[in-house]
Amino acid sequence: MVKQTIQIFARVKPPVRKHQQGIYSIDEDEKLIPSLEIILPRDLADGFVNNKRESYKFKFQRIFDQDAKQETIFENIAKPVAGSVLEGYNGTIFAYGQTGSGKTFTITGGAERYSDRGIIPRTLSYIFEQLQKDSSKMYTTHISYLEIYNECGYDLLDPRHEASSLEDLPKVTILEDPDQNIHLKNLTLHQATTEEEALNLLFLGDTNRMIAETPMNQASTRSHCIFTIHLSSKEPGSATVRHAKLHLVDLAGSERVAKTGVGGHLLTEAKYINLSLHYLEQVIIALSEKHRSHIPYRNSMMTSVLRDSLGGNCMTTMIATLSLEKRNLDESISTCRFAQRVALIKNEAVLNEEIDPRLMIKRLQKEIQELKDELAMVTAEQRTEALTEAELLQLEKLITSFLEDQDPESRLEVGADMRKVHHCFHHLKKLLNDKKIFGNNTVSNTVSSESKDRDCQEPLKEEEYRKLRDILKQRDNEINILVNMLKKEKKKAQEALHLAGMDRREFRHSQSPPFPPGNPEEGQRMRLSSAPSQAQDFSILGNRSSLLHKKTGMREEMSLGRQEAFEIFKRDHADSVTIDDNKQILKQRFSEAKALGESINEARSKIGHLKEEITQRHIQQVALGISENMAVPLMPDQQEEKLRSQLEEEKRRYKTMFTRLKALKVEIEHLQLLMDKAKVKLQKEFEVWWAEEATNLQVNSPAVNSLDHTKPFLQTSDSQHEQSQLFSNKRFGKQLNFQEVSSHALCPQE
Numbered sequence: 001m002v003k004q005t006i007q008i009f010a011r012v013k014p015p016v017r018k019h020q021q022g023i024y025s026i027d028e029d030e031k032l033i034p035s036l037e038i039i040l041p042r043d044l045a046d047g048f049v050n051n052k053r054e055s056y057k058f059k060f061q062r063i064f065d066q067d068a069k070q071e072t073i074f075e076n077i078a079k080p081v082a083g084s085v086l087e088g089y090n091g092t093i094f095a096y097g098q099t100g101s102g103k104t105f106t107i108t109g110g111a112e113r114y115s116d117r118g119i120i121p122r123t124l125s126y127i128f129e130q131l132q133k134d135s136s137k138m139y140t141t142h143i144s145y146l147e148i149y150n151e152c153g154y155d156l157l158d159p160r161h162e163a164s165s166l167e168d169l170p171k172v173t174i175l176e177d178p179d180q181n182i183h184l185k186n187l188t189l190h191q192a193t194t195e196e197e198a199l200n201l202l203f204l205g206d207t208n209r210m211i212a213e214t215p216m217n218q219a220s221t222r223s224h225c226i227f228t229i230h231l232s233s234k235e236p237g238s239a240t241v242r243h244a245k246l247h248l249v250d251l252a253g254s255e256r257v258a259k260t261g262v263g264g265h266l267l268t269e270a271k272y273i274n275l276s277l278h279y280l281e282q283v284i285i286a287l288s289e290k291h292r293s294h295i296p297y298r299n300s301m302m303t304s305v306l307r308d309s310l311g312g313n314c315m316t317t318m319i320a321t322l323s324l325e326k327r328n329l330d331e332s333i334s335t336c337r338f339a340q341r342v343a344l345i346k347n348e349a350v351l352n353e354e355i356d357p358r359l360m361i362k363r364l365q366k367e368i369q370e371l372k373d374e375l376a377m378v379t380a381e382q383r384t385e386a387l388t389e390a391e392l393l394q395l396e397k398l399i400t401s402f403l404e405d406q407d408p409e410s411r412l413e414v415g416a417d418m419r420k421v422h423h424c425f426h427h428l429k430k431l432l433n434d435k436k437i438f439g440n441n442t443v444s445n446t447v448s449s450e451s452k453d454r455d456c457q458e459p460l461k462e463e464e465y466r467k468l469r470d471i472l473k474q475r476d477n478e479i480n481i482l483v484n485m486l487k488k489e490k491k492k493a494q495e496a497l498h499l500a501g502m503d504r505r506e507f508r509h510s511q512s513p514p515f516p517p518g519n520p521e522e523g524q525r526m527r528l529s530s531a532p533s534q535a536q537d538f539s540i541l542g543n544r545s546s547l548l549h550k551k552t553g554m555r556e557e558m559s560l561g562r563q564e565a566f567e568i569f570k571r572d573h574a575d576s577v578t579i580d581d582n583k584q585i586l587k588q589r590f591s592e593a594k595a596l597g598e599s600i601n602e603a604r605s606k607i608g609h610l611k612e613e614i615t616q617r618h619i620q621q622v623a624l625g626i627s628e629n630m631a632v633p634l635m636p637d638q639q640e641e642k643l644r645s646q647l648e649e650e651k652r653r654y655k656t657m658f659t660r661l662k663a664l665k666v667e668i669e670h671l672q673l674l675m676d677k678a679k680v681k682l683q684k685e686f687e688v689w690w691a692e693e694a695t696n697l698q699v700n701s702p703a704v705n706s707l708d709h710t711k712p713f714l715q716t717s718d719s720q721h722e723q724s725q726l727f728s729n730k731r732f733g734k735q736l737n738f739q740e741v742s743s744h745a746l747c748p749q750e
């Protein structure tokens with residue numbers, strides 16, 4: 001943090017006529033603070049006898065007399081500020097003084113000589129020169145140019161060149177966020193990659209400023225112009241971005257109502273002609289007084305915009321421009337007094353740093369890629385996301401032989417590849433789960449045989465017995481539900497015999513990604529910016545549905561039977577039509593978005609070409625003007641007019657398409673959300689249905705009844721009727737039922 005009071009400088013303008021020059025002296029002793037003394041002749045107060053002081057003395061950082069060159073002003077005042085802006089601090093330089101005292105001359109420069117260039121062009125030149133020299137950072141520069149007249153803001157960088165009055169320019173308004181940060185709505189920021197581009201913008205703004213002025217509004221004397229250079233920098237590889245703003249401000253003329261007042265009123269009560277300067281003064285007064293908690297920034301647009309520059313996060317410099325002709329002495333004294341107050345204001349400039357999340361992501365992605373490359377180098381093989389079909393097969397073979405190997409020392413060697421290790425675990429788990437079904441079979445065998453021989457064997461513990469019985473019940477239910485489904489399926493299949501095989505194919509079809517591959521980059525972008533992609537489709541129990549499981553509190557693992565049942569449930573569910581429809585729409589939208597993206601890129605490059613052409617024409621015209629010593633025509637010629645209208649047309653087209661793309665994106669995101677919701681609903685309904693089926697079966701199944709006689713017998717549906725018939729052969733008891741059904745359940749295709 002840099003704590004600093006606002007730096008004040010004075011610049012004296014050469015008089016129009018020598019003999020009108022007032023009396024003043026500059027004392028610039030090296031050891032002392034420089035001071036300016038103005039002598040006010042006694043006759044100034046309209047012949048009234050007054051006891052007013054004759055001499056007024058003011059201290060400044062430095063005082064630049066009439067002969068000071070623009071170069072000197074830049075070197076001493078602007079360069080240090082530009083330097084801190086390059087470091088990442090905010091900076092402001094504002095010129096304050098009466099009309100005609102040289103504010104515009106100082107800030108922008110004289111219109112005639114190159115050497116009369118003011119602070120803005122010189123600062124731009126300096127900044128771009130520094131940026132070029134410094135290869136340790138990446139910089140981006142944007143320019144904005146705001147004019148405030150009568151409490152209204154206008155964007156001077158409106159490229160339409162149509163403004164014949166200020167009101168034709170886009171109106172800029174102030175927005176304040178909850179953190180009291182000021183945002184300027186409608187003020188365009190134009191990127192400038194070179195000094196030329198930045199100067200073109202300055203030129204465009206000054207032209208608009210000029211065109212917009214009428215004798216009626218006298219904009220140049222009554223308005224404030226704020227030229228802002230926005231600089232962002234970051235070191236390569238870093239995600240920290242520094243933002244700094246440099247405001248170069250040409251304030252409205254500071255003249256007051258009473259030019260020469262009477263007696264004691266002189267220089268004390270004269271009111272500003274410009275109301276916002278009055279508010280600026282109030283802000284300055286409030287800031288220079290200790291213990292003032294409320295600073296009235298909000299009273300005017302100018303003080304709101306310059307809020308940071310006045311007592312905030314900024315290194316601020318004021319240039320008091322003085323016209324020390326006799327008739328202007330009183331105004332000059334006012335200007336100097338104002339400067340003395342300003343000098344009391346303390347600012348605290350901090351580095352404006354922030355982490356850019358996009359850059360962070362990019363950096364991490366890069367890191368991942370580098371690690372992958374490194375890995376590929378070490379293992380001498382290129383790795384993709386997934387294992388290939390051949391690799392999977394190879395692994396499964398390895399696992400089988402590992403499991404079959406009787407040697408307790410045998411090992412499962414897959415190498416240092418986490419994908420393979422993970423796959424092995426998954427495969428083993430799957431085998432184990434499959435085994436469990438078999439295992440239960442054995443358990444049920446054991447249970448029944450044990451129950452038969454219960455008398456002759458040691459009795460099982462009651463608890464263990466109950467546990468086993470529960471598992472048995474559960475499995476039984478599962479199988480019964482599946483049998484029901486299978487039967488229904490069979491019926492349906494028979495009905496639609498002529499369409500044999502269709503169902504299955506369609507089902508498979510619905511599992512393949514519904515969208516064309518398209519441009520991978522675009523896909524990537526869409527995926528980044530919007531909700532999950534279409535590839536994670538609802539038919540696939542992938543990452544996303546495991547997320548759904550978590551959301552809905554469902555169990556992660558479904559037994560094979562249940563999975564199969566879910567697939568059928570899903571297919572037959574009414575919502576699947578809606579989901580399919582949405583998928584279709586989504587597909588359309590994606591291809592529309594893709595096509596639109598391409599057209600937008602085309603329009604963008606067209607705009608670039610047209611702009612380039614116009615600039616080239618300008619350069620040619622200027623060159624022609626210089627070589628033939630002619631003034632550059634102010635009005636654009638016909639050819640240029642044509643180019644401009646083409647440019648406008650292209651911009652309109654671009655805007656329309658862009659708006660449509662934005663709308664499409666919203667729609668796509670919305671559709672994806674809808675599909676998400678549908679999936680969750682489906683899962684939930686399946687769970688409910690499954691639970692219902694299970695309880696119904698528990699109640700009705702004679703097989704279960706044989707174990708649990710306490711529940712009443714209820715026939716509720718056809719399927720259950722069939723079910724009970726299927727299982728009604730009590731002679732074969734539990735074992736038969738189970739084996740019969742399980743063979744069905746495991747081969748649903750039959």
Ligand code: ADP
Pocket residue numbers: 012013014066097098099100101102103104105106110221253321
């Ligand atoms: P302001 O913007 O304060 O109203 P200007 O910058 O327009 O004043 O200056 C008024 C006139 O005085 C202009 O013609 C300008 O070229 C001239 N002028 C101002 N300051 C100087 C200076 N330091 N040296 C030479 N001419 C100057």
Ligand code: MG
Pocket residue numbers: 103104105220221250
């Ligand atoms: Mg001016």
